[in-house]
Amino acid sequence: MAESNVAGKIELASDSQQSTTRSKAEIQAWMITHLEEALELDPGELRADESFDRYGLDSTEAVNLMSSLEDWLGVELEPNLPYEYPTIDELAEHLAAGGTGG
Amino acid sequence: MSASAASGASAEAIQRHYDVGNDFYELFLDETRTYSCAMFDPAEMQHESLESAQCRKMDWHAQHSGAIGTARVLDVGCGWGGGLKRLVSQHGVQHGVGLTLSEAQFEYARSTCGPKIEVRLEGWAEHKPDQPYDAIISVGAFEHFARFGDTPAQKLASYRHYFERCHELLSVGAQMSLQTIAYGDIPRTRTFRDTFIADEVFPESDLPRLAEIAEACEDLFEISLVRNDREHYARTCRMWFNQLRAQKDEAIGLVGREVTERYERLLRTFSYSFSLGAFVLLRIALRRSGRSR
Numbered sequence: 001m002a003e004s005n006v007a008g009k010i011e012l013a014s015d016s017q018q019s020t021t022r023s024k025a026e027i028q029a030w031m032i033t034h035l036e037e038a039l040e041l042d043p044g045e046l047r048a049d050e051s052f053d054r055y056g057l058d059s060t061e062a063v064n065l066m067s068s069l070e071d072w073l074g075v076e077l078e079p080n081l082p083y084e085y086p087t088i089d090e091l092a093e094h095l096a097a098g099g100t101g102g
Numbered sequence: 103m104s105a106s107a108a109s110g111a112s113a114e115a116i117q118r119h120y121d122v123g124n125d126f127y128e129l130f131l132d133e134t135r136t137y138s139c140a141m142f143d144p145a146e147m148q149h150e151s152l153e154s155a156q157c158r159k160m161d162w163h164a165q166h167s168g169a170i171g172t173a174r175v176l177d178v179g180c181g182w183g184g185g186l187k188r189l190v191s192q193h194g195v196q197h198g199v200g201l202t203l204s205e206a207q208f209e210y211a212r213s214t215c216g217p218k219i220e221v222r223l224e225g226w227a228e229h230k231p232d233q234p235y236d237a238i239i240s241v242g243a244f245e246h247f248a249r250f251g252d253t254p255a256q257k258l259a260s261y262r263h264y265f266e267r268c269h270e271l272l273s274v275g276a277q278m279s280l281q282t283i284a285y286g287d288i289p290r291t292r293t294f295r296d297t298f299i300a301d302e303v304f305p306e307s308d309l310p311r312l313a314e315i316a317e318a319c320e321d322l323f324e325i326s327l328v329r330n331d332r333e334h335y336a337r338t339c340r341m342w343f344n345q346l347r348a349q350k351d352e353a354i355g356l357v358g359r360e361v362t363e364r365y366e367r368l369l370r371t372f373s374y375s376f377s378l379g380a381f382v383l384l385r386i387a388l389r390r391s392g393r394s395r
Binding site: 067 | 374
């Protein structure tokens with residue numbers, strides 16, 4: 001990861017997690033598990049290249065997703081990210097590259 | 103309609119949210135103990151301290167309510183009294199009166215505010231002073247003035263009741279300022295699957311829309327200025343969240359894990375809601391209509 005990307009992250013004060021670098025594949029896997037549970041989908045039903053809209057991800061779920069992602073990644077994220085990067089693929093790629101804002 | 107329904111959320115509902123304990127709020131609020139949206143210097147949004155931004159916010163209200171250098175000012179929803187203290191210490195106000203429905207806020211404010219400030223545990227509908235006020239400031243109270251489930255007509259009546267009381271309480275030509283959260287780009291017909299925010303932050307309450315405020319004060323007040331500072335509330339909530347996270351162990355020691363995590367979720371979700379524009383933060387300057395009614 002480029003240094004400029006790391007510097008752009010704002011670390012969250014936390015009792016449990018630290019800011020860690022995650023690969024795109026790790027982030028994708030995490031999001032799929034999280035969303036399948038949140039949206040009550042069967043394992044394997046979610047596709048990384050389909051829009052969040054298609055799975056009924058409303059604004060409340062989007063906000064819950066970003067909260068959980070913040071805690072897992074240990075960085076502050078902008079809540080418009082699921083709108084700016086509307087698939088698991090795009091969002092995971094953006095986050096793996098160190099992006100936090102939309 | 104009961105007396106409390108005519109003037110918004112009940113004292114019990116207010117206390118449920120605000121009486122978690124002064125020590126707990128002290129963990130994440132700034133030195134001025136202000137639990138409402140700050141006003142940041144736009145050029146310093148990411149760097150300015152919360153305390154500095156809270157003071158700027160109070161100064162804005164002092165100026166736009168016309169309170170500076172006056173004899174009597176009313177603060178509706180005075181919290182822990184930080185705004186009143188600044189009015190009498192920095193803005194030459196001779197006598198400040200603060201109203202709150204929270205017993206914890208009342209006890210704290212009464213014991214720390216000094217002789218120029220009178221704090222009362224009562225709502226605006228019951229407040230009957232001997233003399234009129236030169237200015238009224240209300241920050242973060244209007245959110246509780248309408249009841250969740252009210253019809254649009256009931257909601258309007260509640261807000262109008264408030265503006266009528268303010269009109270009666272103010273001297274001729276006086277001004278007042280109002281700061282409140284309002285619905286942003288949430289459609290009026292929207293029903294919520296997740297009512298976490300509504301239940302936790304605004305118990306028994308319904309938020310206003312700008313148009314409802316404008317309609318409710320018609321013929322009573324002239325609106326001289328409206329600002330929407332939602333980005334400032336996103337930043338304020340985020341700073342509270344970060345403070346609470348940084349002192350999570352202390353917070354759990356004071357109020358337990360469940361309450362601590364409920365507030366964490368609330369502050370972060372709230373910050374997101376302002377970032378996304380679901381909620382807006384209105385600061386409104388009003389001038390009392392001179393026409394006799």
